Amino acid sequence: xxxxxxxxxxxxxxxxxxxxxxxxxxxxxxxxxxxxxxxxxxxxxxxxxxxxxxxxxxxxxxxxxxxxxxxxxxxxxxxxxxxxxxxxxxxxxxxxxxxxxxxxxxxxxxxxxxxxxxxxxxxxxxxxxxxxxxxxxxxxxxxxxxxxxxxxxxxxxxxxxxxxxxxxxxxxxxxxxxxxxxxxxxxxxxxxxxxxxxxxxxxxxxxxxxxxxxxxxxxxxxxxxxxxxxxxxxxxxxxxxxxxxxxxxxxxxxxxxxxxxxxxxxxxxxxxxxxxxxxxxxxxxxxxxxxxxxxxxxxxxxxxxxxxxxxxxxxxxxxxxxxxxxxxxxxxxxxxxxxxxxxxxxxxxxxxxxxxxxxxxxxxxxxxxxxxxxxxxxxxxxxxxxxxxxxxxxxxxxxxxxxxxxxxxxxxxxxxxxxxxxxxxxxxxxxxxxxxxxxxxxxxxxxxxxxxxxxxxxxxxxxxxxxxxxxxxxxxxxxxxxxxxxxxxxxxxxxxxxxxxxxxxxxxxxxxxxxxxxxxxxxxxxxxxxxxxxxxxxxxxxxxxxxxxxxxxxxxxxxxxxxxxxxxxxxxxxxxxxxxxxxxxxxxxxxxxxxxxxxxxxxxxx
Amino acid sequence: xxxxxxxxxxxxxxxxxxxxxxxxxxxxxxxxxxxxxxxxxxxxxxxxxxxxxxxxxxxxxxxxxxxxxxxxxxxxxxxxxxxxxxxxxxxxxxxxxxxxxxxxxxxxxxxxxxxxxxxxxxxxxxxxxxxxxxxxxxxxxxxxxxxxxxxxxxxxxxxxxxxxxxxxxxxxxxxxxxxxxxxxxxxxxxxxxxxxxxxxxxxxxxxxxxxxxxxxxxx
Numbered sequence: 001x002x003x004x005x006x007x008x009x010x011x012x013x014x015x016x017x018x019x020x021x022x023x024x025x026x027x028x029x030x031x032x033x034x035x036x037x038x039x040x041x042x043x044x045x046x047x048x049x050x051x052x053x054x055x056x057x058x059x060x061x062x063x064x065x066x067x068x069x070x071x072x073x074x075x076x077x078x079x080x081x082x083x084x085x086x087x088x089x090x091x092x093x094x095x096x097x098x099x100x101x102x103x104x105x106x107x108x109x110x111x112x113x114x115x116x117x118x119x120x121x122x123x124x125x126x127x128x129x130x131x132x133x134x135x136x137x138x139x140x141x142x143x144x145x146x147x148x149x150x151x152x153x154x155x156x157x158x159x160x161x162x163x164x165x166x167x168x169x170x171x172x173x174x175x176x177x178x179x180x181x182x183x184x185x186x187x188x189x190x191x192x193x194x195x196x197x198x199x200x201x202x203x204x205x206x207x208x209x210x211x212x213x214x215x216x217x218x219x220x221x222x223x224x225x226x227x228x229x230x231x232x233x234x235x236x237x238x239x240x241x242x243x244x245x246x247x248x249x250x251x252x253x254x255x256x257x258x259x260x261x262x263x264x265x266x267x268x269x270x271x272x273x274x275x276x277x278x279x280x281x282x283x284x285x286x287x288x289x290x291x292x293x294x295x296x297x298x299x300x301x302x303x304x305x306x307x308x309x310x311x312x313x314x315x316x317x318x319x320x321x322x323x324x325x326x327x328x329x330x331x332x333x334x335x336x337x338x339x340x341x342x343x344x345x346x347x348x349x350x351x352x353x354x355x356x357x358x359x360x361x362x363x364x365x366x367x368x369x370x371x372x373x374x375x376x377x378x379x380x381x382x383x384x385x386x387x388x389x390x391x392x393x394x395x396x397x398x399x400x401x402x403x404x405x406x407x408x409x410x411x412x413x414x415x416x417x418x419x420x421x422x423x424x425x426x427x428x429x430x431x432x433x434x435x436x437x438x439x440x441x442x443x444x445x446x447x448x449x450x451x452x453x454x455x456x457x458x459x460x461x462x463x464x465x466x467x468x469x470x471x472x473x474x475x476x477x478x479x480x481x482x483x484x485x486x487x488x489x490x491x492x493x494x495x496x497x498x499x500x501x502x503x504x505x506x507x508x509x510x511x512x513x514x515x516x517x518x519x520x521x522x523x524x525x526x527x528x529x530x531x532x533x534x535x536x537x538x539x540x541x542x543x544x545x546x547x548x549x550x551x552x553x554x555x556x557x558x559x560x561x562x563x564x565x566x567x568x569x570x571x572x573x574x575x576x577x578x579x580x581x582x583x584x585x586x587x588x589x590x591x592x593x594x595x596x597x598x599x600x601x602x603x604x605x606x
Numbered sequence: 607x608x609x610x611x612x613x614x615x616x617x618x619x620x621x622x623x624x625x626x627x628x629x630x631x632x633x634x635x636x637x638x639x640x641x642x643x644x645x646x647x648x649x650x651x652x653x654x655x656x657x658x659x660x661x662x663x664x665x666x667x668x669x670x671x672x673x674x675x676x677x678x679x680x681x682x683x684x685x686x687x688x689x690x691x692x693x694x695x696x697x698x699x700x701x702x703x704x705x706x707x708x709x710x711x712x713x714x715x716x717x718x719x720x721x722x723x724x725x726x727x728x729x730x731x732x733x734x735x736x737x738x739x740x741x742x743x744x745x746x747x748x749x750x751x752x753x754x755x756x757x758x759x760x761x762x763x764x765x766x767x768x769x770x771x772x773x774x775x776x777x778x779x780x781x782x783x784x785x786x787x788x789x790x791x792x793x794x795x796x797x798x799x800x801x802x803x804x805x806x807x808x809x810x811x812x813x814x815x816x817x818x819x820x821x822x823x824x825x
Contacts (some may be wrong), residue, residue: 359681359702360611366703367617371624398703416686420788421817426771456817460786 099281107270134233145239181247196221208234291319291581307334366467403534410541419570421453431468443481455490458570463542475501489578497578500561506554515540547573609653621706635659669695673752675716690794697754715781726762762822771819
């Protein structure tokens with residue numbers, strides 16, 4: 001595991017410097033400068049010597065700490081983040097890790113159980129053997145001591161010594177090596193073997209003193225000074241010559257060694273098993289994950305427009321099912337898209353054909369009407385007026401046809417932006433000049449407020465002019481002869497143009513409707529300038545095609561304001577407009593009104 | 607006048623004759639070229655959608671053998687169609703339905719030649735322009751330009767350091783006061799560059815001034 005992480009961390013390191021290598025290279029320099037500053041600080045002239053030394057030490061410690069921190073390899077510092085990233089993104093890693101973790105716990109439990117059982121078994125066998133040995137020894141000692149009736153302590157001592165060192169010690173075969181301690185009252189213990197008599201714990205002695213056959217596991221000391229663990233069995237002996245205590249001490253070093261070996265073996269095998277299981281999990285999940293990854297890649301390619309991408313179907317398992325289902329989906333998707341493309345192509349063809357078929361006869365009619373119109377003075381008044389009506393209505397018809405074609409182009413999504421960097425002020429001035437005649441006809445003046453510096457933006461001039469013309473004509477038409485105000489303001493990302501009129505305004509909810517096709521604020525109102533009813537819809541589409549906004553604001557009696565916001569750079573989308581949608585004067589009036597209401601309330605309350 | 611719609615052709619005939627022109631009509635694209643050679647017109651009005659041979663191909667064929675002004679009549683105002691038509695060699699285009707006055711104005715603009723130009727030779731970079739001789743050459747090798755392309759180059763070359771907006775160029779070269787399409791200028795500048803520049807991708811003769819327009823390169 002460790003090696004894997006380290007290697008993976010290394011690969012991260014290779015990617016890292018490309019991203020923020022410069023920041024890293026800059027760090028030591030800044031640090032050196034900081035260190036210099038610290039060093040400069042501590043050499044304060046006249047400061048007491050110990051304080052100075054302490055400060056130097058502190059600075060050195062800080063430096064060491066910083067150096068140490070900067071010396072920690074970046075891949076080690078980034079490891080947690082990298083790991084959590086991998087964890088979230090790799091199913092394979094998750095499955096393998098879970099498998100390793102779960103099997104680790106199971107193997108651990110099993111291992112502990114196994115080692116415990118073996119240990120218990122080993123010790124039990126040892127104990128049984130020890131008991132048997134002790135009992136045999138007891139019989140021998142009892143038999144020997146029963147004949148010693150001589151109260152001479154010296155001979156008793158001798159016989160005890162002989163017993164301990166030869167008779168009993170030579171018997172030990174069943175229970176392995178052991179040592180014997182024979183304790184007589186008021187006498188030094190006799191020992192055989194290499195275990196010190198002091199190994200026998202006092203509570204064991206006490207228990208034997210009370211006349212019990214007792215056993216205990218206890219740390220033992222050898223005469224050589226070594227220590228180890230051992231099994232001590234103590235037995236009381238009542239003989240005519242007095243009472244004695246006989247201790248058998250069985251060193252357990254073989255058993256300890258065996259158990260240690262078993263533990264090591266179990267640990268090794270367990271670790272290997274867990275690693276193996278992890279590897280198996282990785283292999284197995286790879287079989288599942290790889291097709292899923294292939295499916296994901298194929299789906300990505302499909303999404304990117306490569307509709308002919310398919311997955312390979314191999315075998316008849318669940319993954320083959322996934323692949324074939326995926327391919328079915330791709331097929332049907334491709335069919336649908338082809339169908340839509342075909343429909344779109346037909347729509348485009350239709351638009352184009354209708355355009356051509358309608359326009360050619362319209363051109364002829366237009367010319368005929370023009371000829372008639374030019375010579376209307378020679379006609380009778382009715383015919384002359386008819387020629388005029390024909391001319392005017394042909395203008396409307398033409399406008400309507402052009403707008404319909406434009407909107408159908410948007411519907412077929414074949415409208416393309418022909419953008420280049422343009423000074424929007426120039427476009428605005430051109431539109432204001434062109435609509436001046438209509439405005440003066442309505443008695444309106446157009447007040448323009450443009451920035452002093454060029455307002456450059458990457459726009460399709462034809463479309464922007466169309467939007468501005470529609471907004472201006474709309475404002476003049478609904479402005480009731482009052483001035484129409486045009487403002488323009490640009491910032492680094494967007495340009496906003498507002499067109500304000502002081503006409504009847506819009507009722508609540510109408511601001512959203514003005515962009516609907518053929519929507520009219522008041523159907524009973526007469527149409528003076530003869531808009532087609534599609535102008536604002538087309539303007540909205542034009543604005544959207546630029547990635548811009550077109551918004552409407554209106555209050556009854558306060559007029560309306562339209563705001564066009566366009567991104568400065570082509571291909572970007574507007575996120576904020578430099579100008580508010582609510583005109584400043586209306587906002588002022590609103591706050592004043594609110595203040596007024598507040599005052600009224602206070603007065604009423606008082 | 608090449609158009610397949612008889613009613614339109616007849617109506618155009620009435621209008622053009624009323625303005626003092628002498629039009630001749632062809633309804634089939636395939637016969638347009640033969641008729642052109644026979645009739646030797648001063649200006650060609652060409653519908654884009656024609657039976658036999660498309661307007662684009664007719665335009666290319668005529669342009670291959672003559673610099674005569676060509677005005678396209680098109681029912682499509684899509685940028686792609688307009689640009690395609692202009693790139694095939696047309697000098698101007700009128701979108702149907704057009705007003706007769708508009709068409710006549712454009713025809714007159716194309717027919718109006720600058721009155722006897724002063725004898726002058728202009729240079730931009732290594733390109734020499736002989737204004738009265740109507741020839742352009744680089745290092746002795748002559749470059750063939752249509753009259754409109756020639757006018758555009760001369761307009762730029764006369765005031766080398768001045769930046770011309772597209773609107774100014776439309777007025778000076780095409781003779782339109784307003785309401786004309788600036789795509790005309792763009793496409794013609796491209797066409798001009800493809801003929802006079804060594805590397806049209808990196809122009810040295812006709813330079814683009816971002817956000818404003820065009821100017822002539824260093825003399």
